[in-house]
């Protein structure tokens with residue numbers, strides 16, 4: 001639960017830094033902090049066959065985002081226009097997440 005998992009939160013914009021989706025940017029849809037995995041919108045999409053159900057009476061093939069390891073993504077910084085490392089700054093009882101490059105609060 002320590003470290004990297006806390007640096008990335010749900011709804012953050014992240015960039016994929018390795019693998020077949022390298023360079024892709026997307027929103028974090030889900031985080032599995034126990035397994036250290038994240039699901040990112042539009043990243044690691046795979047086809048999945050579904051049985052007929054109420055939502056899809058005929059069944060069929062859908063594309064679904066599959067989780068990737070959290071170390072494969074970096075938080076996207078608006079100012080740097082790329083994936084960056086983040087650090088924390090503690091001011092009083094507030095913890096601020098900052099881009100390590102430009103110091104912008106993220």
Ligand SMILES: [Zn+2]
Pocket residue numbers: 077078079080081084099100101102103104
């Ligand atoms: Zn930055």
